[in-house]
Amino acid sequence: MGSSRNIIALKSIMHKEIHRFMRIWVQTLVPPAITISLYFVIFGSLIGSRIGEMGGFDYMSFIVPGLIMMSVITNSYSNVASSFFSAKWQRNVEEMLVAPVPNWVIVAGYVGGGMARGMLVGSIVTLVSMFFVDIQIHNIWVIIVTVALTSATFALGGLINAIFAGSFDDISIIPTFILTPLTYLGGVFYSISLLPEFWQGVSQINPIVYMVNAFRYGFLGITDVSLTLSFAVLGVFIVSLYTIAMVLITKGIGLRS
Amino acid sequence: MLPALEISGLTKIYKGGFQALKGIDLTVKQGDFFALLGPNGAGKSTTIGIITSLVNKTAGNVAVFGHDIDQELEAAKSFIGLVPQEFNFNQFESLMKILVNQAGYYGVERKLAVQRAEKYLKQLNLWEKRNDAARMLSGGMKRRLMIARALMHEPKMLILDEPTAGVDIELRRSMWEFLRELNKQGITIILTTHYLEEAEMLCRNIAIIDSGIIVENTDMKSLLAKLDVETFVFDLKPNSEPQELVGLSSRVIDSHTIEVDVKKTQTINAVFTELNNQGIDVLSMRNKSNRLEELFVGLVGSGQAASKSAVKE
Numbered sequence: 268m269g270s271s272r273n274i275i276a277l278k279s280i281m282h283k284e285i286h287r288f289m290r291i292w293v294q295t296l297v298p299p300a301i302t303i304s305l306y307f308v309i310f311g312s313l314i315g316s317r318i319g320e321m322g323g324f325d326y327m328s329f330i331v332p333g334l335i336m337m338s339v340i341t342n343s344y345s346n347v348a349s350s351f352f353s354a355k356w357q358r359n360v361e362e363m364l365v366a367p368v369p370n371w372v373i374v375a376g377y378v379g380g381g382m383a384r385g386m387l388v389g390s391i392v393t394l395v396s397m398f399f400v401d402i403q404i405h406n407i408w409v410i411i412v413t414v415a416l417t418s419a420t421f422a423l424g425g426l427i428n429a430i431f432a433g434s435f436d437d438i439s440i441i442p443t444f445i446l447t448p449l450t451y452l453g454g455v456f457y458s459i460s461l462l463p464e465f466w467q468g469v470s471q472i473n474p475i476v477y478m479v480n481a482f483r484y485g486f487l488g489i490t491d492v493s494l495t496l497s498f499a500v501l502g503v504f505i506v507s508l509y510t511i512a513m514v515l516i517t518k519g520i521g522l523r524s
Numbered sequence: 525m526l527p528a529l530e531i532s533g534l535t536k537i538y539k540g541g542f543q544a545l546k547g548i549d550l551t552v553k554q555g556d557f558f559a560l561l562g563p564n565g566a567g568k569s570t571t572i573g574i575i576t577s578l579v580n581k582t583a584g585n586v587a588v589f590g591h592d593i594d595q596e597l598e599a600a601k602s603f604i605g606l607v608p609q610e611f612n613f614n615q616f617e618s619l620m621k622i623l624v625n626q627a628g629y630y631g632v633e634r635k636l637a638v639q640r641a642e643k644y645l646k647q648l649n650l651w652e653k654r655n656d657a658a659r660m661l662s663g664g665m666k667r668r669l670m671i672a673r674a675l676m677h678e679p680k681m682l683i684l685d686e687p688t689a690g691v692d693i694e695l696r697r698s699m700w701e702f703l704r705e706l707n708k709q710g711i712t713i714i715l716t717t718h719y720l721e722e723a724e725m726l727c728r729n730i731a732i733i734d735s736g737i738i739v740e741n742t743d744m745k746s747l748l749a750k751l752d753v754e755t756f757v758f759d760l761k762p763n764s765e766p767q768e769l770v771g772l773s774s775r776v777i778d779s780h781t782i783e784v785d786v787k788k789t790q791t792i793n794a795v796f797t798e799l800n801n802q803g804i805d806v807l808s809m810r811n812k813s814n815r816l817e818e819l820f821v822g823l824v825g826s827g828q829a830a831s832k833s834a835v836k837e
Binding site: 269271272273275276278279280282283286290354357358359361362363364365366367368369519523524 | 538573576577578579580597598599601602604606608610612613614615616617621624625626627628629630631632633634673677
């Protein structure tokens with residue numbers, strides 16, 4: 268009884284979450300496609316043609332995996348951050364809190380919604396990139412596992428951000444001041460092997476480097492870091508962020524007085 | 525038979541030190557229609573918040589149909605339907621989606637949830653609005669939507685926090701009928717309200733809470749029997765110029781109105797006799813205020829006094 272009830276509750280939360288971003292598709296699905304097209308035009312065609320090869324591939328092909336991953340990261344994070352904070356702000360989060368929904372189901376439902384948007388946007392961006400470059404696939408399983416784990420990581424991050432947030436400003440601070448710089452410095456536009464040794468070392472503490480490189484390996488078969496280490500980093504982040512999210516929701520931080 | 529709700533020693537101290545509940549005890553029988561009354565800030569919403577796990581308690585125990593919220597929280601929650609004081613649904617979702625999703629959180633299959641949503645939307649006259657966003661509804665409709673939402677998992681106990689606040693008289697009466705019908709079907713109902721007439725008309729048992737203390741907990745009949753004095757207002761013929769009545773506590777309001785306090789030991793006949801002696805004709809008479817209101821004001825006043833003296837000690 269309990270497990271079937273939990274599955275129905277999980278499906279309900281995910282259904283609500285997916286319906287939410289599909290309902291406002293002009294705000295959630297179209298902008299990433301436009302932004303990515305601009306990246307391709309500017310960095311790929313205009314500037315990229317003067318850069319030449321990177322990692323043995325033309326610049327456009329090199330940046331495609333990083334740009335897809337950038338969209339996945341941003342959308343997984345912002346979906347959960349804005350949806351959960353909005354549920355707190357409108358107080359409809361109470362609909363779940365008064366119901367016999369275990370906390371892990373709430374976390375899984377919101378993370379599932381964030382992953383759904385992240386991966387849908389990732390697919391849209393991949394389709395758009397096919398207009399600019401011939402996509403090649405080196406290992407489809409690495410692509411699928413990396414994108415799933417990365418979107419789960421950032422969906423969890425978005426959830427924690429929303430739990431602590433006291434205003435709509437608070438859910439834009441971390442994406443603006445932490446997520447965007449880490450993404451831009453995470454090897455999306457360049458191979459970290461081009462950096463001086465010191466900055467290569469600094470880049471090793473940026474988790475996004477591991478995600479982008481694992482993803483790029485799935486497409487092009489090249490990576491600046493070990494694939495095993497990349498999955499280990501993702502695993503550690505998911506376990507840590509899930510534990511933090513569960514502790515916060517169980518204690519009712521920002522949810523119960 | 526297990527009580528629907530059993531609260532013992534319930535205490536809540538908020539961050540900052542404000543003590544909202546000071547160890548309250550309360551029992552609500554299965555099938556009861558129970559009123560929880562108190563002035564603003566008395567602790568009603570905190571009590572409801574703890575029962576429904578929206579507020580963390582500081583101490584004490586709460587059991588819902590025998591399920592302790594510390595040991596079997598999910599089981600306890602499954603018995604409760606909550607209609608909160610403030611609108612707390614997603615304003616951008618349609619009524620149908622709000623109801624079906626809510627049922628899903630309680631494990632109700634989607635197909636059954638859609639059937640129930642149709643049933644309750646029709647019963648509460650919201651069916652025409654089923655595909656509208658909730659923000660498009662009037663205040664009264666939003667209140668009815670919250671009642672429908674609370675019923676989607678067919679709870680055994682319904683808790684309504686000020687369900688008719690801001691609702692017009694006609695709609696309020698139709699909501700009373702609806703709640704009476706639910707109670708007849710065996711659903712235990714706990715109600716907080718500012719409309720004391722509402723509590724008197726609907727509820728069999730009552731608790732009055734003031735400054736975090738239960739100052740009265742009894743059945744409605746016994747409570748009303750405690751009323752020593754009722755105040756009546758007599759509307760007299762124009763320019764009657766009444767004098768104060770002999771042997772009765774009375775106040776002349778104007779040339780054609782007099783207020784009289786009638787004790788339990790006195791009869792209203794005595795008032796008419798006195799007015800007759802003055803040669804005054806009575807056009808109509810009415811209670812000055814709701815009977816429960818008079819008791820409430822007395823009890824809450826004494827509760828505040830007790831609380832203040834306790835603080836001094």
